[in-house]
Amino acid sequence: MTQDMSNAPKTGIVHLGLGAFFRSHGAVYIQNAMKKDGGDWGIIGVSLRSPGVRDKLREQNWRYTAAEMGPEGLKTQDITVLNDVLVAPENPQAVLDAMADETVKIVSLTITEKGYCLASSDGALDMNHPDIQHDIAHDMPKSAPGYIVRALQHRRAAGLRPFTVMSLDNLPNNGAQIKAAVLSLASQIDPDLAAWIESEARFPSTMVDRIVPATTDALIAQIANHTGEQDVAPVGHEPFSQWVIEDQFVDNNRPDFASVGAQFVQDVTAFEHMKLRMLNGTHSSLAYLGAVAGFRTVSEACENADIVNFLSHLWTAEIIPTLTPPEATDLPAYAEALLQRYQNPAIQHRLEQIAMDGSQKLPQRLLGTIQDNAKAGRSFDGLALAVAGWVRFLEGKDDNDNALSISDPLQDQLQELITTAATRDDLVTKLIGFKAVFSDPPAELAPALLAALAKLDDKGALAAMRETAR
Numbered sequence: 001m002t003q004d005m006s007n008a009p010k011t012g013i014v015h016l017g018l019g020a021f022f023r024s025h026g027a028v029y030i031q032n033a034m035k036k037d038g039g040d041w042g043i044i045g046v047s048l049r050s051p052g053v054r055d056k057l058r059e060q061n062w063r064y065t066a067a068e069m070g071p072e073g074l075k076t077q078d079i080t081v082l083n084d085v086l087v088a089p090e091n092p093q094a095v096l097d098a099m100a101d102e103t104v105k106i107v108s109l110t111i112t113e114k115g116y117c118l119a120s121s122d123g124a125l126d127m128n129h130p131d132i133q134h135d136i137a138h139d140m141p142k143s144a145p146g147y148i149v150r151a152l153q154h155r156r157a158a159g160l161r162p163f164t165v166m167s168l169d170n171l172p173n174n175g176a177q178i179k180a181a182v183l184s185l186a187s188q189i190d191p192d193l194a195a196w197i198e199s200e201a202r203f204p205s206t207m208v209d210r211i212v213p214a215t216t217d218a219l220i221a222q223i224a225n226h227t228g229e230q231d232v233a234p235v236g237h238e239p240f241s242q243w244v245i246e247d248q249f250v251d252n253n254r255p256d257f258a259s260v261g262a263q264f265v266q267d268v269t270a271f272e273h274m275k276l277r278m279l280n281g282t283h284s285s286l287a288y289l290g291a292v293a294g295f296r297t298v299s300e301a302c303e304n305a306d307i308v309n310f311l312s313h314l315w316t317a318e319i320i321p322t323l324t325p326p327e328a329t330d331l332p333a334y335a336e337a338l339l340q341r342y343q344n345p346a347i348q349h350r351l352e353q354i355a356m357d358g359s360q361k362l363p364q365r366l367l368g369t370i371q372d373n374a375k376a377g378r379s380f381d382g383l384a385l386a387v388a389g390w391v392r393f394l395e396g397k398d399d400n401d402n403a404l405s406i407s408d409p410l411q412d413q414l415q416e417l418i419t420t421a422a423t424r425d426d427l428v429t430k431l432i433g434f435k436a437v438f439s440d441p442p443a444e445l446a447p448a449l450l451a452a453l454a455k456l457d458d459k460g461a462l463a464a465m466r467e468t469a470r
Contacts, residue, residue: 010040011083012255014099014163016144017111018045018053018085024066024212024237026108026168029262031081033255041255042083044098048111048144054085056233065234067223069213069346074226075239088147092140099151100158105253107151108166109178111144113360114409116171116181119436123177125184136188145181152186152201153193162201164249168208170280172272172364175205175246204246207271209279211238211298211341213349238347240337244271270326277319278331279338281365282311285382286342287354288389293461294400298349302342310465311339314382322372352405358390359410359437367438374442381448382468388452389461391431394418399460410436424453 013030015022027043034041047053057064062082068075088095099107109115119126125145126132135146152162165182167174182203186194215235223234245257247264258264265271283298289310290301301307315335325331341347366383373380394414396404408414417434421427428450432441455464 008080008083009034009042010103011044011098011101012039012041012103012253013043013106013108014046014095014104015043016046016048016107016109016147017115018047019110020215020235021208021210021212022108022110022168023064023079024235025208025210025241025243026110027079027081028066028077028241029243029257029260030255031079032260033257034081036259037256039255040103041081043081044083044104045085046088046095046098046147047085048088048115048147051087051090053233054087057082057085059232065223065227065229065231067219067226067234067236068239069219069236069344070239071344071346073346074222076223076227088142092142092147095147096140096151096154099147099163100154100160102160104163105250106164106166107148108168109144110168112169112357113171113364114357115144115169116177117143117145118177118181123180125181127184127188132185135185145178145185148178148182149186149189149193149197152182152197153190156193156196162197162250164202164204164254166204166206166245168206170208170276170361170364172276172368173205173269174272175203179203200250202248202250204248205268205272206246207242207244207268207275209242209275210240211344211347211349212236213347214353216348236347238341238344240341242275244268270324273323274326274329274331274334276364277323277369278315278335280361281319281369281383281386282314282338283354284358284361284365285314285386285389286311287351288358288386288393289461289465291351291355291404292389292392292398292456293465294398294402296351298342298351298354299345299347301351302339304462306462306466306469308339309469310382311342313469314386318373318378318380318382319369321376321378322369355390355393355404356407357409358393359408359414362387362390362437363439367441370445371440371442374444380444381452384445384448385452385455385464385468387445387449388456391418391427391449391453392456392461399462424450424457428453 066077066079086095117126117129131143135141141147141150167178183194219236224230243262246268295301320331370380370383417430432446
C-alpha cells in the first residue's frame with residue numbers, strides 16, 4: 001500500500017501527536033475539506049516520543065486506511081493527506097524547521113492531558129517539570145509547549161507571521177490552556193517574544209468527538225479483507241463525528257472545515273462541558289467500574305442492564321443538572337445517542353485504554369461535576385462511586401482477582417498512597433490531600449468517597465452500581 005507523492009498538496013499544517021485519534025478525526029476532515037474546496041493543507045505529523053507510527057506509515061508513503069466501524073460492517077476511506085512524519089527526539093531541528101516554514105499556517109495537537117506539562121488540576125504550567133526545565137535552558141526543546149515557543153521564536157526572528165495553535169485534546173478551554181502554557185514558557189525565555197505571541201498568535205478552543213478504539217491485529221486483517229490491500233497502520237472509528245471550533249485563526253487562514261460538517265462558534269465552552277462531562281465523564285466512570293466488575297470493552301459492559309441504568313442515573317441525576325445546553329441541543333437526547341454509540345458492537349473499545357492517565361483526566365471529567373453538584377446541594381453518589389472505582393482500579397485487581405493493566409504518569413505516587421494507608425479513612429484523607437489531582441475538593445467529597453469505597457469493598461462494582469442507581 002503506497003501513494004504517489006508527486007501531486008501531494010503543499011504542507012499547511014504540522015500536527016503534534018500523530019496518534020489514532022487525529023488520524024481518524026482531524027486528518028479526515030482536512031482531507032475532505034481539500035477535496036471539496038481545494039487549498040494546500042497537507043500535514044506533517046510529529047511524534048514527540050517514539051518512531052513506531054512513523055516507521056509503519058513510511059512503508060506506505062504516509063498513506064493509510066480509516067475504517068468506519070458500524071453494526072452493518074466496515075466503510076473505508078483512503079487517507080492521503082500526510083506528507084511526512086517526523087520523530088522529535090531523533091531530529092528536533094527538523095521539527096522546528098517544519099513548524100517555522102512560511103507555508104505552515106496551523107500547528108494542531110493531540111498530545112493528551114499529560115503532554116501539556118501542567119502542574120496540577122488548576123491548569124498552571126509545571127515549571128519544575130523536567131521537560132520544561134530543559135526547554136527553558138536549551139534551544140532544542142522536548143515538550144510540545146517548548147516546540148511551539150521555539151518555532152514561534154524562529155518565525156518572529158525571520159519576520160514571518162505566527163501560526164495558529166489548535167488543540168484537539170479533551171481539556172476544558174483547551175485553546176486557553178495551551179495558550180497559557182506557551183505564554184508562561186515564552187516569558188521565561190524572552191518576555192518580548194511572549195508579548196508578540198499574545199498579540200499576534202491565535203489559540204482557538206475546540207471540541208472534538210469520535211470514539212476511536214485501539215487498532216488490533218484483528219482489525220488490520222478485517223480491513224485487508226475488505227480492501228484487498230495490506231495496511232500496517234490503519235485506524236478504526238465509529239460512524240459519529242463532531243468538531244466544534246472557535247473561529248479565530250491568524251489572518252483567517254484555515255481549511256473550509258464548515259463545508260465538511262464542522263461547526264464554527266464564538267465560544268465553545270458549552271459544547272466542551274457537555275462532551276467532557278456527558279461522554280468523557282461516563283466513559284471514565286465506565287472504564288474504572290466496568291473494569292473492576294470484570295468487563296473488558298465498552299460494548300460488552302453496556303450489554304449489562306445494571307450498568308446501563310447506572311449510566312442513565314449519572315446523566316439524568318448528576319451530570320445534566322450541572323450543564324447549560326449548547327444552542328439547539330437536547331441533552332437527554334444527546335445522552336440517549338451516547339448510549340447507542342457505547343452499545344455499537346463493532347467498536348471493541350477497551351476499558352483499560354480509556355482508563356489510562358486517570359490522574360490527568362479526573363479533574364476535567366468527574367471532579368468539576370462533583371464540585372458543581374456540591375455547591376448546589378445535590379447528591380453526587382454516582383460520581384463518587386466512579387472516583388472510588390478509579391481508586392480500586394489503581395489497586396490493580398478486579399472483583400474476580402484478575403490483574404488490571406495500569407498506565408498513569410502519577411502511578412507510583414498514587415499506589416504508594418494506597419499501599420501505605422492504614423485504613424480506608426486514612427487513604428481517603430491522603431488522596432483528597434493529593435493536590436496534583438484534587439486541587440480544590442468540596443468538603444462533601446471525603447465522606448462520599450469513603451462511603452463509595454465501602455460499597456465497592458462490601459458488594460463489588462456491579463452491585464454497587466445497581467444500588468446507587470435505584
